[in-house]
Amino acid sequence: MKVVKFGGSSVANAQQINKVLDIFNSDKERRIMIVSAPGKRHPEDTKTTDLILQLYEKVIEPSDYQQQFERVIERYADIINHLKMKTSLLEDFTRTLHQYIQEFKQHHPRLLDALLSCGEDFNAQLIAAYNTSCGVPTRYISPMEAGIRVTDQPHNAQILETAYAQLFKLRDYEEKLIIPGFFGISEQNHIVTFPRGVSDITGAIVARGVEADLYENFTDVSGIYRANPAVVHAPEIIDEITYGEMRELSYAGFSVFHDEALQPLYKHRIPVVIKNTNCPEDPGTRIVHDRDIDTRTVVSGISCDKHFTVLHIKKYLMNRQVGFARKILGILEDYDISFDHMPSGIDSVSIIMRSDQIKHCENEVLTTIRNQCDVDELSIDHDLAILMVVGEGMHRIVGTANQITTALAQANINLKMINQGASELSMMFGLDLEDSDKAVQVIYDQVYVHEI
Structure with a gap:
């Protein structure tokens, strides 16, 4: 059926x-x-x-x-x-x-x-x-x-x-x-x-x-493109992609298939195929539980979403203070704010969220954090773009991250932050809004034109 x-x-x-x-x-x-x-x-x-x-x-x-x-x-x-x-x-x-x-x-x-x-x-x-x-x-x-x-x-x-x-x-x-x-x-x-x-x-x-x-x-459309066709000219169509990869790409701007629609399917491993009504004979893109990976398909896709805000928090010996992160997240919860990423160091943490989450209460949030958390430094940056490079096989190929960051550096694109999820399914790069489209093109050329 x-x-x-x-x-x-x-x-x-x-x-x-x-x-x-x-x-x-x-x-x-x-x-x-x-x-x-x-x-x-x-x-x-x-x-x-x-x-x-x-x-x-x-x-x-x-x-x-x-x-x-x-x-x-x-x-x-x-x-x-x-x-x-x-x-x-x-x-x-x-x-x-x-x-x-x-x-x-x-x-x-x-x-x-x-x-x-x-x-x-x-x-x-x-x-x-x-x-x-x-x-x-x-x-x-x-x-x-x-x-x-x-x-x-x-x-x-x-x-x-x-x-x-x-x-x-x-x-x-x-x-x-x-x-x-x-x-x-x-x-x-x-x-x-x-x-x-x-x-x-x-x-x-x-x-x-x-x-x-x-x-x-x-x-x-006849499937899911490896990058936004409004940014990259004639990008390839993905033949096959996993539920996890699709979730990551949907989060960061791929709108062909709604990410919440994967939830009922992945536990029961029901495959999905994205096809074109006007060209039904085209094979489309299959979304599956597992896929075969070769060097050409290590990276499934590149997506970039805009209008993020990041809170930068520094506190000396933060790593030794029990419950510090819980306090910060509790304040965000009080203001009904969810976060998307939280890269951290031993004395610093950055909390990335959609800008519309905090724009109505920015001053109140900053004041509350200062009053309740005794931070050394607190700042906020707007107009951040989040670029996601997604692929199940990236952790298996030595040098993938290096080639991507080198390509960005050669294009004179400054990275504000880098984060790789525990699943090693994706790499996240924070960059200035004005560099977002250029970054997608540069990485696409590196991955699919020059090949990793």
């Missing part, structure tokens, strides 16, 4: 939906499809999800939202008309939107989740009805019927472990199934969306629940 997920660009209009169904119907093992809300039809277009966000903002102002309401419905009307379907579904969609607005207009977090769910939910209903009308028995399955039970915190759904037993029953259906992505149903029967607005997570949850042999994630 294969579970298939299609992203927003893959289901943006009638033409794309026909492509999607050709792919879905061409393989009898593709039994379950997860769909996103319609994405952009052209570069100047607006995603359906953004149209719904604009509707939500009009509702809560409050102001006249009828025009924005109609824009949402028009997106689906355009698809239905081009597919020559009956318009009765539009009446259902209109009724559902009105119902959610009336029911939750005084409860804004619930209203937002309910409205946002409509993007995927309406599209799943539409595509299932169209596929059935084309002679392929297809059933729309709502997250409630599927058993996608989640926690009850708005905009931050987490799957409940008990849901997987119910999801396994999806194997019993004879028809092809289409399920909307992005949201689940809490035990209190509230609609709750997954964080960051992606359907990748739903696809991974369903793939694990039905114990799929493969999870196919279709998007608008």
